[in-house]
Amino acid sequence: MSYIPHTDLERQQMLAAIGVTTIEDLFEAVPSSHRFPRLNLPAPLSEMEVSSELQAFAEANEHAGEFAIFRGAGAYHHFSPxxxxxxxxxxxxxxxxxxxxxxxxxxxxxxxxxxxxxxxxxxxxxxxxxxxxxxxxxxxxxxxxxxxxxxxxxxxxxxxxxxxxxxxxxxxxxxxxxxxxxxxxxxxxxxxxxxxxxxxxxxxxxxxxxxxxxxxxxxxxxxxxxxxxxxxxxxxxxxxxxxxxxxxxxxxxxxxxxxxxxxxxxxxxxxxxxxxxxxxxxxxxxxxxxxxxxxxxxxxxxxxxxxxxxxxxxxxxxxxxxxxxxxxxxxxxxxxxxxSLMGKHGLRKVAELCYHKAHYAAAQIDALPGYSVDMSKPFFHEFVVKCPKPVSEVNQALIERGIIGGVDLGADYPGMTDHMLLAVTEVNSKDEIDALVEALKQV
Amino acid sequence: MKIPTDVKYTKNDEWVRIEGDTATIGISDFAQDALNDIVYLELPDVGAAIEQGKAFGVVESVKAASDLYMPIGGTVTEVNKPLVDEPETINTDPYGKGWMIKIKVKNAAEADSLMDSAAYEAFCADR
Structure with a gap:
């Protein structure tokens, strides 16, 4: 089946209907020097060269897999089979x-x-x-x-x-x-x-x-x-x-x-x-x-x-x-x-892991001098941490240690300056959580 | 096809039965037959004031969805709630249990523009 809807004959009929003879006539108003200007493009590359160039671009990005992620706020790092x-x-x-x-x-x-x-x-x-x-x-x-x-x-x-x-x-x-x-x-x-x-x-x-x-x-x-x-x-x-x-x-x-x-x-x-x-x-x-x-x-x-x-x-x-x-x-x-892969029990297991790891992290952070965690209400896998310093400074220190910290709540909630929203999921190992706590202590 | 003589008809196939200043409104046997199995009905709230010719609801069948138009203007005094749950009743009893709304008529003279059963029969025969 052809996905080109018009035949040459139909095109000719349409052009004739509006009183022109060729497609080019439609572009007459554009001066010819501007129609096909010389483009300053680099020489063509082979597939192998393109591939390695794109690879270099991709490697310029930080990769989620290389960081311990403790940021959620609507987008969560979970394991996908x-x-x-x-x-x-x-x-x-x-x-x-x-x-x-x-x-x-x-x-x-x-x-x-x-x-x-x-x-x-x-x-x-x-x-x-x-x-x-x-x-x-x-x-x-x-x-x-x-x-x-x-x-x-x-x-x-x-x-x-x-x-x-x-x-x-x-x-x-x-x-x-x-x-x-x-x-x-x-x-x-x-x-x-x-x-x-x-x-x-x-x-x-x-x-x-x-x-x-x-x-x-x-x-x-x-x-x-x-x-x-x-x-x-x-x-x-x-x-x-x-x-x-x-x-x-x-x-x-x-x-x-x-x-x-x-x-x-x-x-x-x-x-x-x-x-x-x-x-x-x-x-x-x-x-x-x-x-x-x-x-x-x-x-x-x-x-x-x-x-x-x-x-x-x-x-x-x-x-x-x-x-x-x-x-x-x-x-x-x-x-x-x-x-389907998780099933009823698997999903519950994921949720339980999130819950327990988050609560472990929250308790550890709350015990740090200068930090406090809002535990006034039950929470799932995210919690609010009051930091001793601006959140941007804390996050800068964390990223240098390979940790992506939480969202700065001060930006959206006036009065929550120095408050950070942290998320912990099943992919965060105990070692990662302990490293986070240690890093926060040193900030 | 049933075309009772005690009601008047519109060109959109609604019928209206006027008794004093109250009018009962539904759709004709011709309409339900053309629509085929009716599966959904949406009616206005009691108290809504709607002018002649304006939409008062929607009827949907396995074949089509159509607006319902006021044969004459007035204020809705009663809505056939059971019909919303069992809209298929419109197919079996369009002039009886299939009534849709009752209104308090605003201007009885508006009924003059409607068709009587003979005129409606001729109108349907032409379609």
């Missing part, structure tokens, strides 16, 4: 674009279905879509759903300051120019302050679980309060943490979103990542993206098909509430393979 990459690189998965035709794409559709099902199991929701770009855009899409559920009459969106600062920024960018008012996150409001902001004009209240500081807040009464005013409870979650803690479904969440990167997707300069989105059944008609379902074909054999997609995106476009149709298919597949 090598089977993930090998399966992702299969041409059937790697090159396919929007492979939704059931006659041809049972493999991809099944993988998407399994991914959705596993996300439902993790979050305790009824339905998950085939994914969005990243955690931040998933949160922005949740705002759209809540606004639509409120029929556009509820215009207030309450965001906890404990949600990742970038997610809140993306959400604001997404919804700028609409009559949605985003409140709650400019100061240091706690959960009870956020609950006080709830009213009949509130479309949703969103919190992060664990929050940006790695902590688990007391969410027992939250859903009840949010639902009392008819608003939706949205939770931004870390998928690894869900293997250990109560599911958002049990806590009364209506929509659960988050970043799927911890599920077998490398850090790789911040992308491509994976936004997951799950919700209760009553809201599936309002969500963007696609849902793949399991059915049987005419002969009664198990089959997978695109079950639900927002009709507005295809046939009632003037009524569409979101223009996001696409998903992160390959990254969703990576998460699906990761979760």
């Amino acid at each position: 090598s089977a993930i990459n090998h399966l992702l690189l299969r041409g059937e998965f790697y090159t396919a674009y929007t492979p939704y035709q059931p006659e041809l794409s049972q493999g991809t559709l099944q993988a998407t279905f399994e991914y959705q099902s596993m996300l439902c199991a993790l979050t305790g929701m009824d339905a998950a879509n085939a994914s969005h770009y990243d955690g931040a855009t998933s949160l922005a899409e949740a705002v759209t759903v809540a606004y639509e559920v409120g029929r556009g009459k509820r215009k207030k969106v309450i965001l906890s300051p404990g949600i990742h600062p970038m997610y809140r920024e993306v959400t604001r960018t997404y919804h700028q120019g609409r009559d949605i008012k985003i409140v709650g996150d400019k100061g240091r409001a706690d959960l009870s302050d956020l609950i006080d902001m709830l009213d009949e004009n509130t479309a949703m209240l969103a919190i992060q679980y664990p929050n940006y500081f790695g902590q688990i807040e007391d969410l027992a009464k939250l859903a009840e309060k949010v639902h009392e005013v008819g608003a939706l409870l949205v939770m931004v979650v870390n998928p690894t943490a869900l293997a250990l803690f109560k599911s958002p479904g049990e806590l009364g969440a209506d929509i659960v979103v988050g970043e799927g990167q911890p599920l077998g997707i490398p850090l790789s300069f911040g992308g491509p990542y994976l936004g997951f989105f799950a919700c209760r059944t009553e809201y599936v008609r309002k969500i963007a993206g696609r849902i793949v379902g399991e059915t049987v074909d005419t002969q009664g054999r198990k089959a997978y098909v695109m079950t639900l997609r927002p009709r507005e995106q295809d046939i009632r476009r003037d009524k569409a509430s979101s223009n996001i149709c696409t998903n992160q298919g390959l990254m969703a597949l990576a998460a699906c393979i990761y979760l």
Whole structure:
């Protein structure tokens, strides 16, 4: 099959229709001296030479594998079984674009279905879509759903300051120019302050679980309060943490979103990542993206098909509430393979390792003179350390010892100058943690 | 095809039954037949004031999704909630249990622009 849509004859007819004879005639307005200027390029190289030049460029970068990484804040260094990459690189998965035709794409559709099902199991929701770009855009899409559920009459969106600062920024960018008012996150409001902001004009209240500081807040009464005013409870979650803690479904969440990167997707300069989105059944008609379902074909054999997609995106476009149709298919597949390989117990083991290593590190650091760790609330694998010096100085000293330190919280949270957000995962060995503690002591 | 005489019809295949200043609204037998199996229905909130010809909801079938338009303007006084959970009732009983909303009529004269059953029968026959 030819992918060139026009024949020479058709081109001639089109040119004739606009009154010119050749393609070159179309560029007449560009002086000929500017059409093909001499380019000052180096001489061509052989493949071997190009390869070694690119290798040199690549080696100019620091490589994550050469450092002990204690930085998280939304992107986490976890172990990925090598089977993930090998399966992702299969041409059937790697090159396919929007492979939704059931006659041809049972493999991809099944993988998407399994991914959705596993996300439902993790979050305790009824339905998950085939994914969005990243955690931040998933949160922005949740705002759209809540606004639509409120029929556009509820215009207030309450965001906890404990949600990742970038997610809140993306959400604001997404919804700028609409009559949605985003409140709650400019100061240091706690959960009870956020609950006080709830009213009949509130479309949703969103919190992060664990929050940006790695902590688990007391969410027992939250859903009840949010639902009392008819608003939706949205939770931004870390998928690894869900293997250990109560599911958002049990806590009364209506929509659960988050970043799927911890599920077998490398850090790789911040992308491509994976936004997951799950919700209760009553809201599936309002969500963007696609849902793949399991059915049987005419002969009664198990089959997978695109079950639900927002009709507005295809046939009632003037009524569409979101223009996001696409998903992160390959990254969703990576998460699906990761979760399959880990299984229920494996994922819990990863979460337990993260939890215990983080708590070991926190206790060691808290015991250091000049340092203190905020242990006022339960935490998962991240925690806030108050440092005796500016965070930038601490990080400079750490990087010289081959350690990537934590995020400087002062930049996003005024009043948290000299506070560092550290993350510890299963890949951080005890030796690495001890080296971190020793390095902090010497700073 | 059923075309009852006690209701009036629009060119978009909605029907309206006017009793005093109350009107009940649904879609015709012709419409449900053309749509085929109806799987989803979205209706307005009670209290919504909607003008004649403006959309009050959405009906979706295995074949198509269509807006629903007000045959005459008014304020929504009642919504057929059970129908939202079982929209397939529209296929089996479009003029009875398949009613969608009741409204308080704003201007009864708007009904003059609608078709009676004979006119609607002729309108459908031409399609």
